[in-house]
Amino acid sequence: MSATFATPRLARRRPRPVRAWWRDAAGLTAWLSLLFVTALWVSGRGVQQLGSPAGFLTSAGRLAGLLSADLLLLQVLLMARVPWVERSYGQDELARRHRLAGFSSIVLMTAHVVLISLGYAATDRWGLIAEVWSLVTTYPGMLLATAGTAALVMVAATSVRAARRRMRYESWHLLHLYAYLGAGLALPHQLWTGADFTASPVATVFWWTAYAAAAGAVLVFRLGRPVWLNARHRLVVERVVREGPGVVSVYLRGRRLDRLPVSAGQFFVWRFFPGPGWTRGKPFSLSAAPGRDQLRITAKDLGPGSRRLAALTPGTRALFEGPYGRLTGTVRKGPKLAMFASGIGITPLRALLAELPYHPGGAVLLYRAGRPDELLFRRELDDLAGRRGVRIHYLVGRRSRDRSSWLPAGYAPAPDDVVLRDLLPDIADRDVYVCGPDAWTAAVIGSARRAGVPAERVHSELFAW
Structure with a gap:
């Protein structure tokens, strides 16, 4: 950022800035691994075996199995929440790539099973x-x-959009962990009977390294880092405050939070111990800039996980994973x-x-709510407007039923991007x-793009799962 920005209010340890090459390096590594796996298949006479029907089925099944294992x-x-990968892509992009890799792996695994079975049956008659x-x-x-394949198929089935909509996040997250079990159960079969895994020292080193990297x-990052951060910072509930209809804020205190590498805009996966459902994590964003010894999260009653926040008592231990997100x-x-x-x-x-530095008038907030009592943090926002010069537009009212718009119905029939340019000419x-x-x-992103905002200046996270 430019040195002309105002100085942030609190010096603290923050996540490292995202470097453009991190994303490119991660993507290139993934593609190179798939190319290398294909090269291993070729070097193992995969092409030469395509001449006969039985050989074609068996060799094609081998390639499908190799690609499926690499994608797995x-x-x-x-899924491992590697910090520099997570910050490079963000949760929305990672979720999309995770689903693409997962479904592709399952399809290739199914093709592997079918083709190998048909090829062996043709050979053995x-x-x-x-x-x-x-x-x-x-x-x-x-x-x-076989057990590992069944676990992976179950994970894939519950990841379909229609299935996810019928499940609570906590239940889906718990079931999703079976992907680790599926990957682990597949390893002995690949190392004992997979000729492509043991045909050469290069293949053996590659696959052992790949499995060790994934397990490591x-x-x-999924076990060691959260355990260390929780032991170091020891967060507990300080108090619970009602913010609006069905909305509560939880204030948490802990030790040396200035050393916790978190920035405003990020979220954690939270568990509150003891109590019902403490084993199932729930993601909540920070609703205030992190302080030296205090954090705050705010949630709306959208299910059992968020509803339980209102019943938390001071002193309840808060267990967390994160921070995550690149917003x-x-x-x-x-x-x-x-x-x-x-x-x-x-x-x-x-x-x-x-938290962010900006000049007076340099930050504008457009905040939409259906009713005035649904505007959260109204007093805090007005304080920011007076103290730091934030310009705020409260957009209150129901959305139009006649068109897809992010504005209240009262702004119709003017196009959204025209209203946006009128509110913010720059x-x-x-x-x-x-x-x-x-x-x-x-709808907001579409309006912003039509109003001339470059794609690289639009930042959002849907916290999809």
Whole structure:
């Protein structure tokens, strides 16, 4: 950021800025691994075996299995919450890539099973069912691999959008952890009977390194890092404050929070111990800039996980994973800001307005709510307006039913981008931060792009799962 910005109110340890090459390096590494796996198949006479029908089926099944295994390991790495990968892509992009890698892996795994079974059956001149039974019951590690495949299929089935909509986040998250079990159960089969895994020293070193990297990332970043941070900072509930209809804030205190590498705009996955459901984590954003010994999260009653916050008592231990998310100042391109919030989406933007440096008038907040009593942090926002010169537009009222708009119905029939340019004539020169419901966020982003905001200056996270 430019040195002409105002000085932040609190010096603290923050996550490292996102470097453009981190994202490129992660993506290139993934593609190179798939290319290398294909090269291993070629070097193992995969092409030469395509001449006969049985050889074609078996060799194509080998390639499908190799690519499926590599994608499975990449999927585990995407789930491992490696900080520099997570900050480079953000949760929304990681979720999309995770689903793409996962479904591609399952499709290739299914093709591997079908093609290998057909190829072996053609070679042995057995029936398909008899061949499958023989493979499962007599080949080393195949029973474990079958159980692992079943676990992965279950994870894939519950990741389909229609299934996710019928599940609570906590239940989906718990089931999703079976992907680790599936990957682990597949390993013995691949190392004992997979010729492509042991055909050469290069192949052996590659696959052992890939599995070690995936397992190490999980152990370090999904287990070790959260345990260390929780032991170091020891967060407990200080008090619970009602902010509005069905909305509460939880104030948490802890030790040496100035050493916690977190920025405004990020979120944690929280568990509160003891109490019902403490094993299932729930993501909540910080709703205030992190302090030296205090954090604040705010949530709306949208289910059992968020509803339980209202019943927390002082002294309850808070266990956390994170911080996660890239809706922070590290993605900022220029000195001027435009922030768009709807409903509970104000929480990360409220924190950003307190933490980020800007000149008076350099930050503008457009905050939409259906009713005046749904405007959260009204007093705090007005204080920021008076103290730091934030310009605030409260957009109160129901949305139009006749069109997809992020504005209240009273602004119709003017196009959204025309209203936006009228409210903010210099919108194209500002970094745009957006947080709110999915459809509303998409409408804001569309308006901002039509109003001339470059894509690299639009920042949002839907916290999709």
